[in-house]
Amino acid sequence: MELEAEFTSEPFRGESEPPAHAVEAMRAAGHAGLSTEFGPLGTTAKGDADALLDALPAIVRAALDGGATRLTLRIQQPGDNAGASSEPGSVLDRMVAEVEAELGSALAELDRAGKQRAVRLLEERGAFQLRKSVATVAESLGVTRFTVYNYLNREH
Template identity: 55%
Template sequence: MRLVAEFTTEPFDVDGQPPAHATEAFEAAQRAGLESDFGPLGTSVRGEDDVLLPALSGVLQAAFAHGATQVTVQVRQDGVVKVSREAGGLSGLLAEVAAELGGSLSGLSRGEKQRAVLLLEAKGAFEYRKSAEIVAEALGVTRFTVYNYLNRARD
């Protein structure tokens, strides 16, 4: 079964270069052969459960060995999108944008994912509670990546 894990290392350092605990954890995931998406506030990795789950041990070891004081990890089955009751209308917007872009949101290229985020913003998707997390799950990226896409568009 394919899994997705998101992890955040602390302390945060949003100014300048990413801290060693974040970059070393990311590199440990890559060495394990996981598909990885590094963000300044969090990293998302994907892979088969028999590879991803043991690799998380190496990710955690690398983070703590390089100065992390805390690591938060979330793991879910790939392709499973949680849609909370509060975000009921969001699932319709996600389907609309997927149809508009001609396919599964998680299968889009990086540029198309950025476009999807902009389309969702224009449709009011980010007015829903926990929308960034739900959109991130649908796109197969971290919520921090969604925030980055939004911030780049606003700059």
């Protein structure tokens, strides 16, 4: 059986050069024989379930030794879109529409505080458990993914 681990280490530094903690975590996954895909805000590692599970302590240690203050990890079987319906985006689209109705405006038209509130409401409803939701929400808000992650990491 194959597994996929998606991990995000913080602090973020925008879309410039990746921080050492992210690079070191990706290297640890590669050293374990896992295939990796590095993104601006997260890394995906795929491979045999036993290899991936055995590599997790080294990945976590590498991120922390590299300066990470927080590490978020999600593990799933490849292709498993937990929480997604058969129609791509429909669950998230419905959540966004509900928040827009609740706030009385399209997300892109909200001021900064309104956008932060929208992100908190979407988080409370589980929107960010859906695959690629941050990119979709960022587009709806008219901001970058980095901004959405900053809103998610703010104290409530």
